[in-house]
Amino acid sequence: MIKPLDHILNVPVYKPGKPVEEVKRELGLSEIIKLASNENPFGCSLFVKKAVEREAVNINRYPDGGAFYLRKELSSFLEIDENQLIFGNGSNDILDMIARAFLDKNSEVLMFQYSFIVYKIVSLLQGATVKEIPVECDFSRNLEKLLESITDKTKVIFIDNPCNPTGFANKKEEFDEFIKNVPDNVLVVIDEAYFEYAKEHGVPDGLNYVNPINPKIPRKNVIVTRTFSKAYGLAGLRIGYAIAQKEIIEILERVRQPFNVNRLAQVAAIEALKDQKFVEFSVKENEKGKEFLYEEFEKRGIHFVPTYGNFIMFKVDDAKMVYENLLRNGVVIRPAFGLDNYLRVSIGTMEENKKFIEKLELLGFKCKI
Ligand code: PMP
Numbered sequence: 258m259i260k261p262l263d264h265i266l267n268v269p270v271y272k273p274g275k276p277v278e279e280v281k282r283e284l285g286l287s288e289i290i291k292l293a294s295n296e297n298p299f300g301c302s303l304f305v306k307k308a309v310e311r312e313a314v315n316i317n318r319y320p321d322g323g324a325f326y327l328r329k330e331l332s333s334f335l336e337i338d339e340n341q342l343i344f345g346n347g348s349n350d351i352l353d354m355i356a357r358a359f360l361d362k363n364s365e366v367l368m369f370q371y372s373f374i375v376y377k378i379v380s381l382l383q384g385a386t387v388k389e390i391p392v393e394c395d396f397s398r399n400l401e402k403l404l405e406s407i408t409d410k411t412k413v414i415f416i417d418n419p420c421n422p423t424g425f426a427n428k429k430e431e432f433d434e435f436i437k438n439v440p441d442n443v444l445v446v447i448d449e450a451y452f453e454y455a456k457e458h459g460v461p462d463g464l465n466y467v468n469p470i471n472p473k474i475p476r477k478n479v480i481v482t483r484t485f486s487k488a489y490g491l492a493g494l495r496i497g498y499a500i501a502q503k504e505i506i507e508i509l510e511r512v513r514q515p516f517n518v519n520r521l522a523q524v525a526a527i528e529a530l531k532d533q534k535f536v537e538f539s540v541k542e543n544e545k546g547k548e549f550l551y552e553e554f555e556k557r558g559i560h561f562v563p564t565y566g567n568f569i570m571f572k573v574d575d576a577k578m579v580y581e582n583l584l585r586n587g588v589v590i591r592p593a594f595g596l597d598n599y600l601r602v603s604i605g606t607m608e609e610n611k612k613f614i615e616k617l618e619l620l621g622f623k624c625k626i
Pocket of ligand 1: 294295346347348349350373417419420421448450483484485486492495496497
């Protein structure tokens with residue numbers, strides 16, 4: 258049997274939320290609610306669907322590797338130079354490009370404990386050393402601690418803001434201070450996959466560190482990654498993007514696969530950007546779902562972590578039992594990676610949220626007040 262490189266064997270395997278089709282097949286169920294992957298439960302813009310249909314006749318041709326039209330649309334939407342953007346096959350693709358461009362076995366990567374697992378995976382694949390900074394007992398993250406942990410070897414810092422799975426986010430003021438103090442030879446990756454859900458709640462807009470409006474924050478090595486998978490509802494098409502100084506984008510372009518973003522994803526993203534009403538609707542409904550679930554958790558004495566995203570992490574005594582029982586009852590949620598007593602539920606439509614609570618009730622989580 259052929260052997261892989263030694264360091265590959267130490268890399269954790271990414272375990273996605275179970276696909277609906279798989280649960281149906283394995284458990285013989287016909288009705289499934291998937292609240293496992295922080296997708297948009299309201300679908301996507303109708304304009305996206307029409308554009309994808311129109312584009313389908315061209316799928317025998319390679320896509321535009323430079324994403325000309327999408328680049329124009331996004332650059333005017335964000336009010337940022339076209340050469341400060343790069344697109345990925347999901348934002349995961351960009352995280353991978355960052356690791357391939359900047360990390361090797363001599364590099365050290367910093368991330369908080371319980372961050373998005375992909376940072377660890379892409380860094381370890383490069384043979385880099387990953388240092389996880391402990392979070393506080395309420396899952397908050399101390400950015401000063403992160404600063405103090407930087408060494409001569411630190412090359413990249415990955416921060417998901419908001420964090421998946423905990424839902425915690427650092428606020429603008431502390432983030433400004435952190436960015437100001439990061440040494441120039443360290444690259445900070447701010448992963449804003451849930452930005453649209455969080456932006457009204459005092460979190461920083463990473464664009465300000467890339468294209469500083471506030472001159473007190475000097476230009477730094479910052480890459481902001483975002484995605485169309487969440488509030489825009491395009492998870493199945495795989496498209497994300499990053500914003501950085503053009504010199505950093507030029508480096509990433511060297512490791513980007515030639516046609517990494519497909520035709521359907523490109524036209525879909527253009528239409529999705531144009532339909533901000535759909536995004537606003539999704540964010541508003543998410544707020545309602547969040548309040549509903551908070552209340553239901555509180556009534557049942559279930560501890561949860563307040564979230565800035567479209568998912569909530571909550572605590573139970575036996576997470577495995579609860580996860581498996583919900584699954585058998587047709588509700589797919591997600592274990593929180595590395596946190597034995599916690600589960601993560603994506604906020605769904607109100608109907609889905611109610612079903613989830615009904616099924617929890619069946620497992621004995623009754624109202625206490
Ligand atoms: N970052 C975070 C924090 C995420 O939760 C996710 C999706 N689970 C991603 C990045 C990757 O998303 P995508 O590749 O779909 O853009």
